[in-house]
Amino acid sequence: MVAKVRLYVDHPLGAGQSVPLSRDQAHYLFGVMRLGVGAQVSLFNGRDGEWRADVAEAGKRGGVLVAAEQTAPLRLPPDLWLLFAPIKKARTDFIVEKAAEMGVARIMPVQTRFTNAERIRQDRLQAHAIEAAEQCGGTHVPEVAGLQRLDRLLDDWPAERRIMFCDEALAGRSSALTGHFAGGAPGPWAILIGPEGGFSEAERDRLAALPSAHAVSLGPRILRADTAAVAALTLWQSALGDWR
Amino acid sequence: MVAKVRLYVDHPLGAGQSVPLSRDQAHYLFGVMRLGVGAQVSLFNGRDGEWRADVAEAGKRGGVLVAAEQTAPLRLPPDLWLLFAPIKKARTDFIVEKAAEMGVARIMPVQTRFTNAERIRQDRLQAHAIEAAEQCGGTHVPEVAGLQRLDRLLDDWPAERRIMFCDEALAGRSSALTGHFAGGAPGPWAILIGPEGGFSEAERDRLAALPSAHAVSLGPRILRADTAAVAALTLWQSALGDWR
Numbered sequence: 001m002v003a004k005v006r007l008y009v010d011h012p013l014g015a016g017q018s019v020p021l022s023r024d025q026a027h028y029l030f031g032v033m034r035l036g037v038g039a040q041v042s043l044f045n046g047r048d049g050e051w052r053a054d055v056a057e058a059g060k061r062g063g064v065l066v067a068a069e070q071t072a073p074l075r076l077p078p079d080l081w082l083l084f085a086p087i088k089k090a091r092t093d094f095i096v097e098k099a100a101e102m103g104v105a106r107i108m109p110v111q112t113r114f115t116n117a118e119r120i121r122q123d124r125l126q127a128h129a130i131e132a133a134e135q136c137g138g139t140h141v142p143e144v145a146g147l148q149r150l151d152r153l154l155d156d157w158p159a160e161r162r163i164m165f166c167d168e169a170l171a172g173r174s175s176a177l178t179g180h181f182a183g184g185a186p187g188p189w190a191i192l193i194g195p196e197g198g199f200s201e202a203e204r205d206r207l208a209a210l211p212s213a214h215a216v217s218l219g220p221r222i223l224r225a226d227t228a229a230v231a232a233l234t235l236w237q238s239a240l241g242d243w244r
Numbered sequence: 245m246v247a248k249v250r251l252y253v254d255h256p257l258g259a260g261q262s263v264p265l266s267r268d269q270a271h272y273l274f275g276v277m278r279l280g281v282g283a284q285v286s287l288f289n290g291r292d293g294e295w296r297a298d299v300a301e302a303g304k305r306g307g308v309l310v311a312a313e314q315t316a317p318l319r320l321p322p323d324l325w326l327l328f329a330p331i332k333k334a335r336t337d338f339i340v341e342k343a344a345e346m347g348v349a350r351i352m353p354v355q356t357r358f359t360n361a362e363r364i365r366q367d368r369l370q371a372h373a374i375e376a377a378e379q380c381g382g383t384h385v386p387e388v389a390g391l392q393r394l395d396r397l398l399d400d401w402p403a404e405r406r407i408m409f410c411d412e413a414l415a416g417r418s419s420a421l422t423g424h425f426a427g428g429a430p431g432p433w434a435i436l437i438g439p440e441g442g443f444s445e446a447e448r449d450r451l452a453a454l455p456s457a458h459a460v461s462l463g464p465r466i467l468r469a470d471t472a473a474v475a476a477l478t479l480w481q482s483a484l485g486d487w488r
Contacts, residue, residue, distance in 0.1 A: 075464070094338075101471050103463065137466045218478075219347065219487035220319070222381045227345050230471060234462075234478040243463035 013048040021063040049074040077103035085195035086117035100132035114197035161188040163213040186240035257292040265307040293318040321347035329439035330361035344376035358441035407457040409436040430484035
């Protein structure tokens, strides 16, 4: 039987390995979920796959789990980064949650010319990514990077990493996906979602001039940035990623 | 110049047509958006395309707009229904918003064996669909139907309407989309998103036996129902709909 509670722990996992719990984790397992000594949970740490573990000690402020056996191997997502311009809090949270659910390696908030956000709560977004991985049965948690300026990021852009960029100025044109996407290993990619105000002319020119950049349309309607993120991830995953 | 404010009105639109405003609409235009007599707004009613209109009278409890010229033709979405089992309030709202943004003809909440929701707020969901159409530049608003039982709906299912159903039990299988989808007009379709608890055995058997039903996988991870809805709409729109 697979345990119902899945928990991310930042601790090595292996047969017989003891895993100490933080106060928050203990509160969740023993206070909220009402588990006691002997109960089973599923653990993953982003490196060692998923493990069944047994509650060995349960306290109000802590506890100990002991890993018993691996129940799923580590499953890494494709080497895909999601770059997006942070928007309103709830929609930014949503983008991070969906990216973690759908399978990306790295989540990178970027500041564009028309991005309003000056800062993000990186720790809160990382916690959202962890929660999404716990919920969706993932064994990997994408890293949420700090907010970076898009222009500087493009200055040092690795030549081999292709960019699929989605721009609302393309609404109305047909999807240009098919041509770019053949079978085989996709190699490193990034998806770049424009801000709600669109890219600036300078940004658009710069992206268009990048040999590794591929503009993609997401249909004739204007999509909100969070919708565009999920739609772009779907197109990429089904054409090039592990949904094939 | 295209006016910034887009408003859905349940009123005929044509050159010179006067459109009376409700109290809520007047509050929004004149209180929140601070528009006055002579200001321009965009109107649509789901039938006559988008019209530029001028504010002729502005009051606290009402007002009058006069339609001047059509700025966009009516653009109907594909003949696609989205059937989904309502989940938590915020995620149900989200599904309705996304469906209206991405282009469906009809949004149909369904009660399955494992659906918790006994009722929905149809009027609130319809208002969400209208707001999404206002935001995304749409000229059509999908109708939100009342909650219906899936089994009864399938009893009377129109033979010519194909169903793409997404079932988390398919996670891990490869996507079966490609085979079903050729070029040309897609005809009437529906997308059915399973509830968070999955379909029951009986429902799964029944769907599998329907000649018009096509099971589709959404990748190896378990997706939340709201993610699954956006992903399924993306796959359908890019393969068969108006994103091609």
